[in-house]
Amino acid sequence: MDDKIAGKEAEPVAREPTKSDNLTEMLIEAIISGELLSGSKISEPELSRRYKVSRGPLREAMMRIETLGLIERSPHIGARVITLSETQLKEIYSVREALEVMAVRQACQHITSEELHSLKKLLTTHQQHIVDAKGASYFLQSGDFDFHYCVIKASRNQKLVSLLCDELYHLIRMYRTQFSRLRSSPKSALKEHFQIFDALCERDEDLAEMLMRRHIRRSQHLAQEFLVKNKECH
Known part of the structure; x- marks a missing residue:
């Protein structure tokens, strides 16, 4: 019987962290700690090698971090860690x-x-x-x-x-x-x-x-x- 028909809500299913989730957390900590320097250009090939991930999960993680304001993009330059100002x-x-x-x-x-x-x-x-x-x-x-x-x-x-x-x-x-x-x-x-x-x-x-x-x-x-x-x- 459907849980909603029975008058109760279904329990939410916990989602397992994906490779992109884990990479997002690692990159956030690298930026916050200064391991990835303020104002530095981000090289996707270099990060792929460093974290041993393909470009797909990396780009997904980068998009999430950009929404947090830790990465900024500009024409002809690409992605950079934000500059502290x-x-x-x-x-x-x-x-x-x-x-x-x-x-x-x-x-x-x-x-x-x-x-x-x-x-x-x-x-x-x-x-x-x-x-x-x-x-x-x-x-x-x-x-x-x-x-x-x-x-x-x-x-x-x-x-x-x-x-x-x-x-x-x-x-x-x-x-x-x-x-x-x-x-x-x-x-x-x-x-x-x-x-x-x-x-x-x-x-x-x-x-x-x-x-x-x-x-x-x-x-x-x-x-x-x-x-x-x-x-x-x-």
């Missing part, structure tokens, strides 16, 4: 600030005790990484290992989740990751995350908004500082 940085961070401030306010209303417990464990993991790295770096990971990602998810606002965790997420990660070397004190970033966490525990929307806004502006300032110094060097 001060103009784009300001645009991305202004949108990020507005949306993440909204997300943290809504997370104050909706975050569960279980999510707060998981967030505390996550920050403890980040703290241990800083100790192990002797204060040289912050723990920069994606998805459920990313403090900001978890806060956004806790907002329960699917439009915010879509905008920040799908459309803008990888661009934001690219700036955060490649400018993380400027973070003179990862302990300061961790302290700010713990302060935001405490505000979430208290359900204090105004305090959480103020702390998140200040935290993102500090991150933007460091990124702009890097761009200016990099421009001076060239």
